[in-house]
Amino acid sequence: MIEFLDSEPLCASLEALGQARRLGSAVGMTVYALLPMQSVAPQARERLGQLLGHFGADAVVLLTAESPVHEHELRFAPYARALQQACEELPPKLFLMADTPGARDIAPRLTARIGGVFLASGEPTCEHGVLKLFDSQGQQVMPCDDPLADEMFAPTMLPVVMTLQAGRYALSRGSTAVPVRFMAPIDADTSSERTPVPGGGLSEDHCEPFLRSQRLWLHPPETIGPETIPPLFAVSNERLLLDRRSVHSLIAIGPSAIERADVQFALPLGDDAAKDLLESIDAAFARPKEPSVELNLSSLLSFHGDDDEELTPSTGRSWDGSDIVTGDTAPRQPVVSSSVASEESVAPVPRTEPFSSPFERTNAGSDEMWDGDPTPHSGQDAVPQAELDGIDTEPITELGHKDGHSEASKTVTSDDSSKRQEQS
Amino acid sequence: MNVLMIVSPQCQRAWQIASSLGEPIALAIAKDNSVFSSLNMPASVQRIRIWDEALDPSSLHPFDVEARHSAVIAQAARRLGTSVVLVTETQTGFVSAGIAEQLNLAHVSEVVSATLLSDGNDDPQLQVQRRGLRRLQVLRGTSQAVLAVLPSLKPDAASDQTSVVVTEWSLPDVSLTVADLPSPQLQVVAQSARHLRPRLFLSPGALVNRLRSDGLE
Numbered sequence: 001m002i003e004f005l006d007s008e009p010l011c012a013s014l015e016a017l018g019q020a021r022r023l024g025s026a027v028g029m030t031v032y033a034l035l036p037m038q039s040v041a042p043q044a045r046e047r048l049g050q051l052l053g054h055f056g057a058d059a060v061v062l063l064t065a066e067s068p069v070h071e072h073e074l075r076f077a078p079y080a081r082a083l084q085q086a087c088e089e090l091p092p093k094l095f096l097m098a099d100t101p102g103a104r105d106i107a108p109r110l111t112a113r114i115g116g117v118f119l120a121s122g123e124p125t126c127e128h129g130v131l132k133l134f135d136s137q138g139q140q141v142m143p144c145d146d147p148l149a150d151e152m153f154a155p156t157m158l159p160v161v162m163t164l165q166a167g168r169y170a171l172s173r174g175s176t177a178v179p180v181r182f183m184a185p186i187d188a189d190t191s192s193e194r195t196p197v198p199g200g201g202l203s204e205d206h207c208e209p210f211l212r213s214q215r216l217w218l219h220p221p222e223t224i225g226p227e228t229i230p231p232l233f234a235v236s237n238e239r240l241l242l243d244r245r246s247v248h249s250l251i252a253i254g255p256s257a258i259e260r261a262d263v264q265f266a267l268p269l270g271d272d273a274a275k276d277l278l279e280s281i282d283a284a285f286a287r288p289k290e291p292s293v294e295l296n297l298s299s300l301l302s303f304h305g306d307d308d309e310e311l312t313p314s315t316g317r318s319w320d321g322s323d324i325v326t327g328d329t330a331p332r333q334p335v336v337s338s339s340v341a342s343e344e345s346v347a348p349v350p351r352t353e354p355f356s357s358p359f360e361r362t363n364a365g366s367d368e369m370w371d372g373d374p375t376p377h378s379g380q381d382a383v384p385q386a387e388l389d390g391i392d393t394e395p396i397t398e399l400g401h402k403d404g405h406s407e408a409s410k411t412v413t414s415d416d417s418s419k420r421q422e423q424s
Numbered sequence: 425m426n427v428l429m430i431v432s433p434q435c436q437r438a439w440q441i442a443s444s445l446g447e448p449i450a451l452a453i454a455k456d457n458s459v460f461s462s463l464n465m466p467a468s469v470q471r472i473r474i475w476d477e478a479l480d481p482s483s484l485h486p487f488d489v490e491a492r493h494s495a496v497i498a499q500a501a502r503r504l505g506t507s508v509v510l511v512t513e514t515q516t517g518f519v520s521a522g523i524a525e526q527l528n529l530a531h532v533s534e535v536v537s538a539t540l541l542s543d544g545n546d547d548p549q550l551q552v553q554r555r556g557l558r559r560l561q562v563l564r565g566t567s568q569a570v571l572a573v574l575p576s577l578k579p580d581a582a583s584d585q586t587s588v589v590v591t592e593w594s595l596p597d598v599s600l601t602v603a604d605l606p607s608p609q610l611q612v613v614a615q616s617a618r619h620l621r622p623r624l625f626l627s628p629g630a631l632v633n634r635l636r637s638d639g640l641e
Contacts, residue, residue: 003557005557005558005639008637010637010638010639011634011637011638012638071561072556072558072559072561073554073556073557073558073559073561074556074557075532075533075554075561076531077530077531100557100639101533101534101554101555101556101557102556102557104513104517104533104534104572105531105532105533105534107517108517108518108520108521108522108533109521109524109525109531111518111521112494112518112521112522112524112525112526113525117487117609117610118487118516118517118518119487120515120516120517120518123618123620134618135485135486135487135610136515138618138619139612139613139614139615140612140613140614140615141485141610141611141612141613142610142611142613143609143610144607144608144609144610144611158609166638167622167623167634168620168623201529201530201565201566201568201569202530202532202550202552202563202564202565202566202569203563203564203565204561204562204563204564205551205562205563205564206562207556207559207560207561207562208553208559208560208562209559209560210555210556210558210559210560212640212641215558215640216635216640224577224578225578226436226437226440226576226578227437227440227537228576228577228578229536229555229560229574230555230574230575230577232555232557232639232640233635233638233640240577242577243515244515245434245512245513245514245515245517245574245575246513246574246575246577249635249638251631252622257622258621258622258624259621260622261619261620261621261622263622264622264623265622265623265625265631265634265635266621266622266623266624266625267625267626267627267628267631268624268626269628277628280627280628280629281628281631281632283629284628284629284631284632284633285632285636285641287629289636289641
């Protein structure tokens with residue numbers, strides 16, 4: 001499930017999609033990117049297919065909210081029926097989400113709804129074509145067979161819903177446009193006992209500001225009371241124990257930051273540079289944000305009313321039918337070269353331009369960081385290399401080449417880092 | 425209105441919310457009564473402790489433990505007739521969703537605060553403040569919900585609970601037997617020592633870029 005913010009997918013969501021791509025290719029699973037969106041203009045739909053196909057999806061499924069009120073923060077209730085419908089039509093083996101506030105609302109409730117298994121901050125990997133799952137403690141776990149499965153057939157694994165921590169996985173990149181479809185609930189009967197009131201009984205009334213200083217703690221506040229709101233992002237601090245219940249992304253700063261296993265991001269600044277950290281962070285935030293995705297998706301969220309003839313929810317058939325029943329694992333269709341494909345081409349997938357990296361690789365050592373990326377460009381018209389070989393589904397545990405790692409893990413000063421930034 | 429509050433570590437925020445919403449009932453699934461000492465509650469507050477060996481967390485995966493706890497708490501809520509349940513967010517994060525699913529109630533996670541709004545004519549409405557990625561989302565609706573409350577950052581304060589009365593329940597008291605509890609769904613294959621390393625950024629600007637792409641503005 002992909003989370004969008006200001007018409008751009010969250011980086012953490014794309015990382016989860018990248019890992020899904022690698023697992024899908026290695027194990028033989030189809031990757032569906034679910035997008036919770038109020039509506040999407042037809043002309044934007046194709047670009048969504050390009051974007052998420054580029055990052056690893058085999059198909060994009062747009063989930064229609066049933067709440068009449070557009071909510072500004074993602075949660076389960078508005079998409080409950082569409083999610084359930086999606087899981088019924090496309091029974092998932094793995095349901096992955098980036099660990100965000102929205103995911104913490106959606107993932108456990110969806111697990112309970114579909115009778116699956118939930119692993120918060122888990123790790124899905126693949127070894128020798130076998131899916132391996134690890135929980136947040138690093139234990140390898142295996143779901144039991146579905147007790148409701150028909151004994152006449154091979155037992156099926158319970159669906160596993162996982163949230164993945166930001167920063168753990170590399171992106172996947174290819175050049176394939178994929179189909180985009182809507183998924184809306186068949187049953188629109190609001191008297192159903194499953195959701196007595198549209199939106200699950202509570203709907204958004206309004207939003208209040210959540211300041212950056214509240215969301216990111218470089219230092220804990222002087223006074224912490226029972227009503228203090230925990231931050232989403234925080235620099236790890238010995239004085240205050242922040243665990244994953246309250247904080248989504250932990251950052252370590254200092255010479256030994258890179259050795260920390262309990263944080264997602266490391267900034268190995270020396271003591272001198274760390275003194276000016278607050279000013280440096282503020283200065284970085286003061287700079288205008290550069291778009292992280294090349295595609296201009298600003299029109300995605302606009303509603304074009306009558307223009308969108310496919311907005312009406314379909315009833316019972318929201319897919320082209322080729323893979324609903326079997327849940328097949330057909331690989332993505334390769335992009336058809338315009339010079340080769342004839343008019344009678346069976347797979348009229350539009351040619352798309354290759355994308356460069358969606359996120360600025362300004363961090364020094366980024367080349368090493370992204371070495372785990374299994375889908376390098378292998379030609380504009382080729383099947384993404386990830387589907388062929390060299391699939392590495394391990395989380396990022398090493399930072400690339402030994403040289404790069406040793407260079408990166410040493411303490412640096414802000415001067416060093418700015419020089420490297422310029423070089424990169 | 426009775427409000428069922430699940431006692432667990434760092435649950436002061438949940439306790440404050442429960443107190444403001446109505447008559448709190450403190451419930452814990454624990455082997456002994458010491459769990460209540462982490463919270464400074466008046467002696468008049470009804471305390472219930474449920475225990476059975478089948479709920480012992482040492483023999484199950486945390487997910488299976490929470491699945492069982494949610495089944496027990498949902499039954500306890502039915503017996504007590506409460507339709508507002510407050511749970512402090514857990515490491516696994518499943519127990520509140522499991523309760524909500526079994527009671528067929530709305531579920532809100534990452535709850536910061538909650539109040540009851542009443543204009544005297546209609547049924548009181550629940551207003552819940554929830555931590556979102558960029559905003560504090562204020563939700564409003566029927567006063568029936570399971571709220572997963574963010575843990576309090578203030579350390580637990582030990583209090584003397586020797587003189588308070590704790591009602592002890594077992595599974596039959598909530599109309600359950602061991603066979604009714606969810607069977608384990610996860611088995612630990614290997615206790616491997618996986619050591620993940622953080623993603624490296626060599627300048628504050630690069631880190632900020634990354635945090636921005638994860639929703640921090």
